[in-house]
Amino acid sequence: MSSDEMGSSAGVEVDRMAGAVPEPGSVKSDPILVADRVRRSFGGLTAVDVRRLEVQRGTITALIGPNGAGKSTLFNLLTGFDRVDQGDWTFQGSKINGKPGHKVARAGMVRTFQLTKALTRMSVLDNMLLGAQDQFGERMAGAFLRSVWGRQERANTVRALELLERFKLIDKREDMAGSLSGGQRKLLEMARALMTDPAMIMLDEPMAGVNPALVQSLLGHITSLRDEGKTVLFVEHDMDVIMGISDWIVVLAQGQVIAEGTPSDIRSNKQVIDAYLGAQDVDEAGSADE
Amino acid sequence: MDLVSILAESTRSAFGPIAAIYALAAIGLNLHFGYTGLLNFGQVGFMLVGAYGVGISVELFGLPLLVGFGVGLACAFLLALLLGIPTLRLRADYLAITTIAAAEVLRLVYRAGFAEPLTGGVYGLQNLSDGFRSINPFDPGERYGWGALAYNGNHMWVLVVTWGLVAVMCGLVWMLMHSPWGRVIKGIREDEEAVRSLGKNVFAYKMQILVLGGLVGALAGCMLAVYQASIQPDQFKPQVTFFLWVILLLGGAGRVFGPVLGAMAFWFLMNFTDGVLRGLGSMGLLPFLDGPDYGAIQLAFVGLLLVLLIVFRPQGLIGDRKEMLINVK
Numbered sequence: 325m326s327s328d329e330m331g332s333s334a335g336v337e338v339d340r341m342a343g344a345v346p347e348p349g350s351v352k353s354d355p356i357l358v359a360d361r362v363r364r365s366f367g368g369l370t371a372v373d374v375r376r377l378e379v380q381r382g383t384i385t386a387l388i389g390p391n392g393a394g395k396s397t398l399f400n401l402l403t404g405f406d407r408v409d410q411g412d413w414t415f416q417g418s419k420i421n422g423k424p425g426h427k428v429a430r431a432g433m434v435r436t437f438q439l440t441k442a443l444t445r446m447s448v449l450d451n452m453l454l455g456a457q458d459q460f461g462e463r464m465a466g467a468f469l470r471s472v473w474g475r476q477e478r479a480n481t482v483r484a485l486e487l488l489e490r491f492k493l494i495d496k497r498e499d500m501a502g503s504l505s506g507g508q509r510k511l512l513e514m515a516r517a518l519m520t521d522p523a524m525i526m527l528d529e530p531m532a533g534v535n536p537a538l539v540q541s542l543l544g545h546i547t548s549l550r551d552e553g554k555t556v557l558f559v560e561h562d563m564d565v566i567m568g569i570s571d572w573i574v575v576l577a578q579g580q581v582i583a584e585g586t587p588s589d590i591r592s593n594k595q596v597i598d599a600y601l602g603a604q605d606v607d608e609a610g611s612a613d614e
Numbered sequence: 615m616d617l618v619s620i621l622a623e624s625t626r627s628a629f630g631p632i633a634a635i636y637a638l639a640a641i642g643l644n645l646h647f648g649y650t651g652l653l654n655f656g657q658v659g660f661m662l663v664g665a666y667g668v669g670i671s672v673e674l675f676g677l678p679l680l681v682g683f684g685v686g687l688a689c690a691f692l693l694a695l696l697l698g699i700p701t702l703r704l705r706a707d708y709l710a711i712t713t714i715a716a717a718e719v720l721r722l723v724y725r726a727g728f729a730e731p732l733t734g735g736v737y738g739l740q741n742l743s744d745g746f747r748s749i750n751p752f753d754p755g756e757r758y759g760w761g762a763l764a765y766n767g768n769h770m771w772v773l774v775v776t777w778g779l780v781a782v783m784c785g786l787v788w789m790l791m792h793s794p795w796g797r798v799i800k801g802i803r804e805d806e807e808a809v810r811s812l813g814k815n816v817f818a819y820k821m822q823i824l825v826l827g828g829l830v831g832a833l834a835g836c837m838l839a840v841y842q843a844s845i846q847p848d849q850f851k852p853q854v855t856f857f858l859w860v861i862l863l864l865g866g867a868g869r870v871f872g873p874v875l876g877a878m879a880f881w882f883l884m885n886f887t888d889g890v891l892r893g894l895g896s897m898g899l900l901p902f903l904d905g906p907d908y909g910a911i912q913l914a915f916v917g918l919l920l921v922l923l924i925v926f927r928p929q930g931l932i933g934d935r936k937e938m939l940i941n942v943k
């Protein structure tokens with residue numbers, strides 16, 4: 325990635341956005357995900373109506389917007405967990421609209437859920453191992469050949485334990501996932517998603533209910549994911565978090581993308597302030613960033 | 615009332631062929647519900663197609679017994695596909711409704727007049743165990759075992775084969791559930807969306823388990839035909855499925871030996887209550903009841919057992935209470 329001229333304010337690091345124009349539907353130089361005219365309505369209510377959305381590869385993109393803006397619905401649509409009324413989208417250059425959720429995940433786009441889905445009556449380690457891909461032992465006939473899948477299982481276990489270590493869950497590995505606290509479940513879900521080794525990870529409010537100290541280390545994880553070359557798209561309401569780590573922000577309101585841009589673009593965007601931020605939030609976010 | 619002989623008779627039935635057959639069918643149900651969370655309320659339908667597979671092949675077409683087993687299992691395979699393809703993508707309730715209806719429809723079709731040339735209608739089919747008995751290594755005239763647990767040669771042969779199948783299936787279930795495949799299956803029981811988000815084809819797994827559990831149920835039906843040497847459609851009423859559910863919950867769902875212990879305990883209790891009721895009746899202590907009423911009381915007892923079980927020991931005889939208590943999603 326080149327370090328071209330940065331759009332606006334205090335840019336010392338690489339410009340991962342390669343100078344994308346801060347406007348709704350803006351074109352990116354190297355998009356991993358491109359969505360076109362994606363629409364979903366529930367009865368009379370149009371929950372999502374996104375004309376165009378591109379997500380730049382290797383960046384952290386935040387999706388923000390008021391409650392009910394359609395963020396989770398958009399996640400569900402893009403990852404094959406809900407049916408669109410219309411729309412096309414491609415991931416890494418290939419069409420994935422209409423594909424069921426498991427195929428989207430296998431293609432390398434993995435998501436977490438706003439309402440955490442821990443597999444409660446399974447151990448934390450088993451939760452993790454479920455994330456590993458291409459397991460021979462997950463085929464019915466393969467299940468009987470322990471000698472074949474045993475080696476793969478050991479390698480996966482090593483990787484799972486490394487991730488649990490990173491997410492401070494290592495002491496819980498033998499516990500039932502149902503015995504974890506809400507915040508720990510969030511962590512587990514994120515670690516489990518990473519177990520699939522995705523190219524792009526979509527996190528629906530990963531910080532909700534996680535304590536501030538841990539939020540800092542989670543942010544560290546997310547940035548290091550990006551630095552490993554993964555793409556992160558996340559939904560979040562905490563403005564400090566968003567302004568702190570995002571390379572790009574997409575603002576959704578009433579199902580439509582009303583603004584896109586770098587944190588500083590968004591902070592000064594009149595429409596966003598009216599629709600979502602409100603004057604006070606902007607001040608706070610601004611001062612926290614200084 | 616001779617309590618000792620009632621106890622002896624109850625113990626005998628706990629190890630008897632019927633207990634073994636129910637254990638086998640409950641193992642299938644355990645695969646469905648205990649491990650995967652599929653609500654199958656029509657396990658008896660799989661037993662029915664298994665039993666009639668043997669019955670029709672052997673009596674009508676004079677085919678060898680093994681072919682009969684093959685036909686029964688093939689029918690169960692088809693039935694599982696028919697039940698699963700339309701419902702497994704939908705919410706869990708749809709499978710429940712479909713299975714309960716399909717099992718009952720099957721029974722009505724098999725007993726209907728138009729099916730009589732094939733199924734024998736309400737009279738069913740007879741003379742089904744000659745092939746099985748011809749390979750009996752035990753002497754039919756001899757008694758094997760000790761005291762209350764002595765069985766004649768023919769029954770002994772059924773017992774050995776059926777409990778043998780139970781053992782093999784337990785081994786199979788253990789191996790499957792201690793593999794990555796079993797991990798996916800248990801994950802589906804917990805939350806299928808989460809499992810799908812990790813790249814697993816949930817529908818395919820549910821289909822596999824529906825077929826597998828159905829095949830085990832059909833095998834139980836095959837053994838029933840062999841044991842009784844005859845089958846009638848009205849043996850396959852919905853109450854059989856509900857007995858299987860009681861057995862599963864009694865023993866412990868999601869445990870390898872749950873269905874086995876459950877079946878033994880269930881038939882012990884059934885015979886014990888029956889013996890006690892009859893004993894009390896013959897002593898003139900149940901003046902308001904006639905012989906046929908005992909059956910109804912016994913069923914009420916099964917219902918009561920189920921209620922008490924769910925209240926006081928929801929995990930069953932060998933379930934894991936810790937696991938049971940974690941039920942918040």
Ligand SMILES: Nc1ncnc2c1ncn2[C@@H]1O[C@H](COP(=O)(O)OP(=O)(O)OP(=O)(O)O)[C@@H](O)[C@H]1O
Nearest residue numbers: 366369371389390391392393394395396397398438
């Ligand atoms: N299954 C559904 N049936 C009917 N309406 C729905 C359904 N799912 C979402 N909606 C509606 O769609 C709109 C968008 O919901 P969505 O969950 O995507 O919002 P969100 O942006 O994720 O909000 P939040 O920040 O509160 O999580 C809401 O108005 C909601 O009421």
Ligand SMILES: [Mg+2]
Nearest residue numbers: 395396397438
């Ligand atoms: Mg949401």
